[in-house]
Amino acid sequence: MFDPNNKNQIRIGFIGAGIVGISLALALRKSDYNVRSIFSRRKKSSETFARLISGCHVVESYDEVSAKSDIVFITTSDDSIQAVASKTNWRSKQLVVHCSGASTLDVLEEARIQGAYVGSLHPLQAFASFEDGVLSIPGTTFAIEGKEFARSFLESLALDIGGEVIYLNSEDKVLYHLTGVMMGGMLSTLAASVSDLWRLFGYDREKGVNALSKMIHQVGINLRQLGIPDAVAGPYSRGDIGTIEKHLSGLLDKAPELLPVYCEMALIGLPYAFEKGNLSEEKLQEIRGLVLSFKNKGEFK
Numbered sequence: 001m002f003d004p005n006n007k008n009q010i011r012i013g014f015i016g017a018g019i020v021g022i023s024l025a026l027a028l029r030k031s032d033y034n035v036r037s038i039f040s041r042r043k044k045s046s047e048t049f050a051r052l053i054s055g056c057h058v059v060e061s062y063d064e065v066s067a068k069s070d071i072v073f074i075t076t077s078d079d080s081i082q083a084v085a086s087k088t089n090w091r092s093k094q095l096v097v098h099c100s101g102a103s104t105l106d107v108l109e110e111a112r113i114q115g116a117y118v119g120s121l122h123p124l125q126a127f128a129s130f131e132d133g134v135l136s137i138p139g140t141t142f143a144i145e146g147k148e149f150a151r152s153f154l155e156s157l158a159l160d161i162g163g164e165v166i167y168l169n170s171e172d173k174v175l176y177h178l179t180g181v182m183m184g185g186m187l188s189t190l191a192a193s194v195s196d197l198w199r200l201f202g203y204d205r206e207k208g209v210n211a212l213s214k215m216i217h218q219v220g221i222n223l224r225q226l227g228i229p230d231a232v233a234g235p236y237s238r239g240d241i242g243t244i245e246k247h248l249s250g251l252l253d254k255a256p257e258l259l260p261v262y263c264e265m266a267l268i269g270l271p272y273a274f275e276k277g278n279l280s281e282e283k284l285q286e287i288r289g290l291v292l293s294f295k296n297k298g299e300f301k
């Protein structure tokens, strides 16, 4: 078994040269870990990876990565992890890790049967390019699933590259992962649909995205600095029922497909607005009644 305290002696290999693989490998290299081998579906991807990670070489098969590594990160798409794990020959006491937030350790069962330690290390982050990906790693929360050795090793590795750590059991994975999807992917969807509304008052969606994404950035800062409920802002937390009514009527008139989303978000947000302490119980019920009266008037196209 490799010595977890002697990090520059540990040989790390990657299968899957995509955005997360490259971002993680760059972060590990920066923290003096040795990323030695890469194998990806396409040679071109492997070569890009190896060019970016000093000391890393392209190898020819899953088995070659495994044979040359103490730790193997499988950073393929989620759907390929299990197939890769099943097609590879693993060694006893080697560590095999995937980075999927939705998959449990079940997908690495074949490696476990062959005697390897198994774990997952999921960065709760939206990676769109490796250049930004590696910059975003410090401060990112990494969710770890694994038993004793895998868990403690992955914890020190995540801390080494500047991450924060939480631990999950298999049964927590779905709930955990959907929080990321709602905050990442679905927030982007919301941004796309409200940016499209900018066309209705004469600006293109890019102008809207540019303006609104700066606001999202500040919302993130407010959430971290003020916490909930203090960071919850807007007409709901102020109890501005006149403004709320204008929104509801405006959406019904101009973009009825967004009205159900607006109403659901408003109803979900009301308890936090109330918790903030500026709303009376009476005002809360008045707003809820108003929103409910509009809720079913909109329709998805």
Ligand SMILES: NC(=O)c1ccc[n+]([C@@H]2O[C@H](COP(=O)([O-])OP(=O)(O)OC[C@H]3O[C@@H](n4cnc5c(N)ncnc54)[C@H](OP(=O)(O)O)[C@@H]3O)[C@@H](O)[C@H]2O)c1
Residues within 6 Å of the ligand: 015, 016, 017, 018, 019, 020, 021, 039, 040, 041, 042, 043, 045, 046, 075, 076, 077, 078, 080, 084, 099, 100, 101, 102, 122, 123, 124, 125, 126, 127, 128
């Ligand atoms: N993107 C995110 O925001 C994010 C965040 C957290 C975790 N993750 C997780 O990180 C993992 C990788 O995601 P990603 O965004 O980096 O995906 P990605 O950019 O699509 O990269 C996946 C890479 O895996 C390679 N690959 C796919 N199937 C393969 C196979 N059977 N054998 C060998 N290589 C294979 C592809 O190779 P070729 O280029 O060679 O075809 C591709 O480069 C996933 O488990 C994902 O859930 C992603």
